[in-house]
Amino acid sequence: MKLIVAIVKPFKVDEVKTALLELGLQGMTVSEAQGFGRQRGHSEVYRGKEYTIDFVPKSRIEVLVDDPDVPRVVDTLMEHARTGQIGDGKVWVLPLDAVYRVRTGEAGSDAL
């Protein structure tokens, strides 16, 4: 089992969500995030004074998947989050020791 984390542009979240649902994924978690990569932030000017805003708003998508599904999910994420412009985000994959479903107490792959 793996935890896949994707940082994407907020306006891409809907498209990514729809594509992942079509793959057959049962759920995901989305949260607002802010940060920067090589894109860095942007600048704003107030009364002639320029400020650099380092942290750019992003969305953080987390999905739990079984090992064989990882390549498909990652490919789908990358395909649908991509605009080709700088600042498209990142996807990373983490190993997962255990997963439990709270309501039934199921564990492992059954809980995904």
Next chain:
Amino acid sequence: MPKIDTGDTAWVLVASALVLFMTPGLAMFYGGMVRSKNMLAMLMQNFFAMGIVTVLWVLFGYSLAFGGAGNAGLIGNFDFVGLKDLAHAVSGSVPSLAFVAFQLTFAVITPALITGAIADRMRWAAWVGFITLWSILVYLPVAHWVFAGGWLAERGALDFAGGTVVHVNAGAGGLALVFLLGKRRGWPKEPMPPHSLAWTLMGTGILWFGWFGFNAGSALAANGVAAQAFMNTFVAPAAAMLGWLIVERLKDGHATTLGAASGAVAGLVAITPCAGFVGSLAAVVIGAVTGAVCYLAIGLKFRFGYDDALDVVAVHLVGGILGSILLGLFADASVNAAGKDGVFFGGGWGLFGEQVLAVAVVFAFSFIVSGVIGLALKAVLPKGIRVTEEEEHTGLDLTQHAESAYAFDRA
């Protein structure tokens, strides 16, 4: 006994309510420009002016400003303490109490203007002390000199609605306090962008709306001078908005909402002393010049390193100085028989000189006395006049008032 004119009275009463509305409008104008953690503190410093100054005004403020009117002196007297003997009195063509109320609204908003300079770092108790002492020791004398036939008015300086009394006065006070308080931590390196310019634009609209009362009401009658002042209050901020936006677009690449709001307010400031003394075309020129110059004046604080947080100096002090001095050029006695001719209308340099003198005197007096008040408070108050580093970081809303302006996540 002079006769009351019902039309004049109705207008002065309505104008008083219009001007009072400017103070919450100013609070919104400033509030949108501070960070969200300091929003309520900014609103509160302004709102509080409506409380403290009103009570002072009734007790003895009006009397010290307007008692002994026409004495060509330095201060009024105690004839009207508690507003005694005024219930049935008449001032000009309106009931004296209507005049008292109208002038009170000016006394309220003037110290409120200072809050923009000191934003984000003054201790609440210190502000309470400052606004109380400043109203008594600075506002009342200056109002007497200029509005009540005191020595500056007697010399011949013109100020239709408060270019010196309100704007130069508050701007100089703010500057003095900025030097005593010091910079906000992190300024000018850390970004401190406005938290919601929507508030600022709404506040600007309210200010402009109320300013019709401020300037046209200063005719103290419902007549042609009031209408001219009203028109000038329309056109000068409009031209100033354009002036500001043009320079901003050329220098920074964008015409901004904050620029539009700031330009309009700068134009309102500059036309204040001139409103009932100049023609409509002069108002266009005064507005346009002010919009451009006030934008450029923002740069002063970076050059000299003083943290005038929301540009009270660039907008109110510089705008007030410009309006007061340009009046010496553009004053036109054919607009208002009670006025004079400036340089451009064959009046020579006499009026111009008086305007420069009035500006210099009010600036120096306010700057010095404000500084003395600030130093005294710093010495007397156990915790001084500035919040601690931690309080400043947490924000004034929580640390000074135990409230938060925005609690969406907890609601």
